[in-house]
Every structure is written in C-alpha cells, then in structure tokens.
Amino acid sequence: MGEMSGFQLGVIGALFLSVASSVSIVICNKALMSHLGFPFATTLTSWHLMVTYCTLHVAQRFNFFENKAIDMQTVMLFGMLNGVSIGFLNLSLGFNSIGFYQMTKLAIIPFTVLLETLFLKKQFSQKIKFSLFLLLVGVGIASVTDLQLNLVGTILSLLAIVTTCVGQILTNTIQKRLNVSSTQLLYQSAPFQAAILFVSGPLVDQYLTRQNVFAYKYSPLVLGFIILSCLIAVSVNFSTFLVIGKTSPVTYQVLGHLKTCLVLGFGYTLLHDPFTERNIIGILVAIIGMGLYSYFCTHENKKKQLGDLSPGSQVPLPLSSLAIETLCTGAVHLDIGMAK
Known part of the structure; x- marks a missing residue:
C-alpha cells in the first residue's frame, strides 16, 4: 500500500509539474511572439532542447541522476522522430486553419488508441472508449471553428498525427522495456531532437513567417x-x-485537452476573450468525459489488481480526482505555434 500511495503521489506531482510548466512557458512565449514580435517557434524549440540537454548534462556531472547506456540507434531514431513531429505540427498549423489544426490535435487520441491496440495488444474497454469520445466531442465543440481543407495541409496533418502518436508511444515503451527513467531517456535523446530542429527550424520558420x-x-x-x-x-x-x-500516451493527451478547456475559461475570465454558449457546453461535456475517463480507469485498475481482468488486458492510468482538482486552479494555454 505504501508503494502504491507513493506511486500515486508521483503521478499527481508529474501532472502538476506538467501543467505548471506549460502555463509558465505559454505566458512567456505569448509575450515573446505576440508582443515582442519573435515568431520563430520551431527554431525556439531547438534552443529549448539544447538548453535542456546542457542542464541535464550538468546535473548528471553533479550526480543528480545516473546516466544509463541505451542503444544508440534506438536513441537516434527516437530523438529524430520527436524532432520531426514538432516540425510537422508547426507546419500543419501554418498550412491549415486553426479549426483544422485543432482537429489534428483531437485525432491524436483515437489514433494512439488504435496503434496501441493493434501493435501493443492493449485493451481499452467500451466505457473508456466512450469517455474518450465524450472528451473529444466536448473539446471539439468548445475549440473547433472553421474547417478549411487543402491537400498539402491535410498531408502535413496526417504526418503530424502519425509521428506524434508513435513518438509518445515510444516514450512510454522505451522507458518501461529498457528500465530507464524519464530523465535518462530525455538526456540521451535531447541532442538528436535539438539537432534536427536546429537544422530544419530556420527553414520552417522562414517559410511560415x-x-x-x-x-x-x-x-x-x-x-x-x-x-x-x-x-x-x-x-x-x-x-x-x-x-x-x-501514466500513458493517452492519459497525456487527455491532460493536454484538459489544458485546452482551462485555457478557454481562463482566457474569458482574465483576458476577456470572446465566450459563447457553445464554449460553455463544450467545456462541460469535455469535463464530464475526463471525469468518466478517470473513474473508469481507476475502477478497472482496481479490478485488474484483484485479478478480475484477463492477464493481457491493460488500461491507462487515470488522472486522479486530486490531480484534476489541482489542475483546475487556472492553467492557460494559447496556441502560438509551439507544438509541444
């Protein structure tokens, strides 16, 4: 019980850190891009990753964490895939309307579920699928506006969905199969992510801006x-x-859509953004979907621990009620081209 309690606290801490840091960087980047006129999102991301690697390198030298060797080919391919996914997401935003870009992000959840079902043999119950469907409908109602289609934008969006889903699944799979921590994996993959964006970032940004x-x-x-x-x-x-x-790639995407709903509410409350009945209905539907997702995951994990589920079945870890309550204190996310 002590280990399980400690694990749950670790999950809550990770979720809180994700939201708090995302809120901070969004505010900073909003000021940088919208108010100071620095629109180079992809290049800025490459600098983010280089600073991340340098910081982790210093931490490793001071023995804050132990470096663990990972197959170089795996790390290179993983790092390059994540870098490419960021580029595709930014290009998708540049070639598509905001509404179609939001649909691209929404499509990541069902595609992730599909990939994990087909290739990792994970089983998602009908209740969890329904809660995810409800979440996507709510976010779609609240955030998706115009849907202007074009061939190039559609292809880029499909590539962004595939690379993002595969990258996030690999993030989870590599850590568990190779028994490496998130810090160890990030430390070894960040240079390759930074390198590919450092080369392609200025070209992508020049084309878009x-x-x-x-x-x-x-x-x-x-x-x-x-x-x-x-x-x-x-x-x-x-x-x-x-x-x-x-947790899981699916839970991470649910967390991201929770931020989207919070943004809309935060933008209306503090930034006086336009707000309609459609936004309110969409947010409420999405919150119901997230609540059901958390409840069903918790219930099925308890059943699995008691041996009521088949040995091969797996369910994603939930956003705990405490985590959701913590996150609902006022996170903000503004789509300014930063893909991750």
Whole structure:
C-alpha cells in the first residue's frame, strides 16, 4: 500500500509539474511572439532542447541522476522522430486553419488508441472508449471553428498525427522495456531532437513567417524572454517524459485537452476573450468525459489488481480526482505555434 500511495503521489506531482510548466512557458512565449514580435517557434524549440540537454548534462556531472547506456540507434531514431513531429505540427498549423489544426490535435487520441491496440495488444474497454469520445466531442465543440481543407495541409496533418502518436508511444515503451527513467531517456535523446530542429527550424520558420531568424534584431528584452523561455522549457520537456512514463500516451493527451478547456475559461475570465454558449457546453461535456475517463480507469485498475481482468488486458492510468482538482486552479494555454 505504501508503494502504491507513493506511486500515486508521483503521478499527481508529474501532472502538476506538467501543467505548471506549460502555463509558465505559454505566458512567456505569448509575450515573446505576440508582443515582442519573435515568431520563430520551431527554431525556439531547438534552443529549448539544447538548453535542456546542457542542464541535464550538468546535473548528471553533479550526480543528480545516473546516466544509463541505451542503444544508440534506438536513441537516434527516437530523438529524430520527436524532432520531426514538432516540425510537422508547426507546419500543419501554418498550412491549415486553426479549426483544422485543432482537429489534428483531437485525432491524436483515437489514433494512439488504435496503434496501441493493434501493435501493443492493449485493451481499452467500451466505457473508456466512450469517455474518450465524450472528451473529444466536448473539446471539439468548445475549440473547433472553421474547417478549411487543402491537400498539402491535410498531408502535413496526417504526418503530424502519425509521428506524434508513435513518438509518445515510444516514450512510454522505451522507458518501461529498457528500465530507464524519464530523465535518462530525455538526456540521451535531447541532442538528436535539438539537432534536427536546429537544422530544419530556420527553414520552417522562414517559410511560415517570411522572416529570417538570423536577420532578426535581438533587443535585450527579447533575449531575456528567450533565455527565460529556454529555462522553463527544461521543466516542460522533463515533465512531458515524466507524465508519459508514469501514466500513458493517452492519459497525456487527455491532460493536454484538459489544458485546452482551462485555457478557454481562463482566457474569458482574465483576458476577456470572446465566450459563447457553445464554449460553455463544450467545456462541460469535455469535463464530464475526463471525469468518466478517470473513474473508469481507476475502477478497472482496481479490478485488474484483484485479478478480475484477463492477464493481457491493460488500461491507462487515470488522472486522479486530486490531480484534476489541482489542475483546475487556472492553467492557460494559447496556441502560438509551439507544438509541444
């Protein structure tokens, strides 16, 4: 019981860290991109990852964690896949309307469930599938507006969905199969993620913004916000690996949509964004879906522990009620092109 209680506290801590760091970096990046005119999202992400690696390298040198050797080919492919997924998500936002981009993000959950069912033989009950469907409907009602389709944008969105789902599944699978911590995996994969974005980021950003990141005039204020953003990103990247490692890719996506609902409420309350009955209905439906998801996961995990489920069945760990209550204190997320 003590170990289980400690594990649940670890999950709650990981979820809280994920939301808190995401809120902080969104506020910082919103100021940097919208108010200071620095629109280079993909290049900024490469800097985030480089600072993350440097920070973890220093921590490892001071023995804050033990480095564990992982097959180099696995790490390289994993790091490059995550880097590519960020690029595709940003390109998807650039080539599609906001509504279609939101649909792209919504599609990640059912596609992740499909992949885990087909290739990892995980079993999701009808109740969990229904709760996820309810969640997606609610978020869709609240956040999706126009749906303008084009061939290039659709292809990029499909590539973004596939690479993001596979990357998040591998994050969970590699940690468990190779018995490595989230810190160890992030430490070894971050250089490869940073490298691919460092090369492709300026090209992607120039195509999307018609501006050259190297020709941009960096003021002291802009540099200060870039440094702050990079420092916060260390926590964002770490918490992402931590949440997926302790729970599941599906739970991580549910957490992301919880942030979306909180954003809409937060934006209306503090930023006075436009708010309609559709937003309210969508948020309520999504919250019901998340509540059912958490309840069904908890119930099925208890049944599994008691041996009532078949040995091969697996269910994702839930967002505990305490975690949801903690998260509902006012997180904010603004879509400004940062994919992760």
